[in-house]
Amino acid sequence: MQQRIWxxxxxxxxxxxxxxxxxxxxxxxxxxxxxxxxxxxxxxxAGSFTLIDGGRDPxxxxxxxxxxxxxWQRQLATVVLTKADDQWLTGQxxxxxxxRPALALTPSIVPGEWYELLREVATPIxxxxxxxxMNLGGAQLHVLAVSDGTEGGSVLLIEHRTVSILIHTGGSxxxxxxxxxxxxxxxxxxxxxxxxxxxxxxxxxxxxxxAFSTGFQADELAxxxxxxxxxxxxxxxxxxxxxAIHLLSNGRSIRITTQSP
Numbered sequence: 730m731q732q733r734i735w736x737x738x739x740x741x742x743x744x745x746x747x748x749x750x751x752x753x754x755x756x757x758x759x760x761x762x763x764x765x766x767x768x769x770x771x772x773x774x775a776g777s778f779t780l781i782d783g784g785r786d787p788x789x790x791x792x793x794x795x796x797x798x799x800x801w802q803r804q805l806a807t808v809v810l811t812k813a814d815d816q817w818l819t820g821q822x823x824x825x826x827x828x829r830p831a832l833a834l835t836p837s838i839v840p841g842e843w844y845e846l847l848r849e850v851a852t853p854i855x856x857x858x859x860x861x862x863m864n865l866g867g868a869q870l871h872v873l874a875v876s877d878g879t880e881g882g883s884v885l886l887i888e889h890r891t892v893s894i895l896i897h898t899g900g901s902x903x904x905x906x907x908x909x910x911x912x913x914x915x916x917x918x919x920x921x922x923x924x925x926x927x928x929x930x931x932x933x934x935x936x937x938x939x940a941f942s943t944g945f946q947a948d949e950l951a952x953x954x955x956x957x958x959x960x961x962x963x964x965x966x967x968x969x970x971x972x973a974i975h976l977l978s979n980g981r982s983i984r985i986t987t988q989s990p
Contacts, residue, residue: 757868757889759976761919762793763968763988766816767898767944769919770797773866774889774980777806780830781885781896783821784944791823793973798828805830806866809857811883812899813839816944822846836875836883857883859906874906882945890980892916895934898942904930916983917976918962921945926953926961938964938985940974 753776762768766784770793773779778798783790808830810818818839825846833847833854847854861872867889874884882899884906894917895910897903901924911933918934920926922941939962958965964985966974972988 755867755979757887757892757976757978757980759887759894759917759978760797761940761942761966761968761974762790763972764789764793764820765943766820767811767942768793768820769896770794771865771868771887772797773806773868775866777866778802778804779807779809779865779870780805780821780824781809782811782817782898782944783808783819783824784817785815785819787820787823787826789823790820791827794824794828796973803828807832807834807863809833809883809885810835810839811857811885811896812881813837814944816946817898818843836877836881873909874903876902878902886910889978892978892980892983894976895919897921898944900924900945900947901928904928907931907934910934916978917985921947922967923947923950925951926958931961936962937983938962938976939966941965941967943968 755774757774758772760770762770764784765786767782768784768790769781771779805828813836822842829850830852833852834857836857857872857875859872859875863870869888871886873886880900880902882903884903885896887894893915895915896919898919898921907930914935916937918936918939919942920939922943923945924947966987975986977984
């Protein structure tokens, strides 16, 4: 009997320690997940989680989310689709089967399982619109562009005090939105690997780091070496080379770590 009590108390202690370690730390976390396609997880300074896109591997995404979300967590603050396409959407189904989002944002209503899963849990679905801003629990998410077609995709800006993260994982249709950021410091740009870095829309930005995304498929692959890509920013990352790319910020400075050196 005493042994059982000791085992139960030990388990409670272990679970309590894990829960304490997984409490929000007051920082912004932006994690580019190493999934097939594009998936970005954001933990706000207040501790809520937002998933942007999901790639094309539902099981792989579910495994990645289990790595970063507390074991008791079954809710997401928001799920966002920057483009209603298999490269961005399919993997998100793995998240919707396990986690309940409070809000879904999408360029257009997506028929099929994505819509049905959200309807089952009565999650409101809102259309992404240029000019939208929302509070992510201490950080701000701004919608700069929303466009359709093969060169479409939404452009998002996340701001936390003086730190800015620009998410532009689609095609050239969203480039026009970058002109309003001319002269701005971008602490992390998330940008397609297959698009050219000789993009005039990027020239007016002061970019500190780039995490390349893999969802966008160009008709002609941009054949830049890693050396050439480092002309765009001092720090350059790719999920296939570095694993998960994790930006942590207190709103004044950033630190980027990766799974692989």
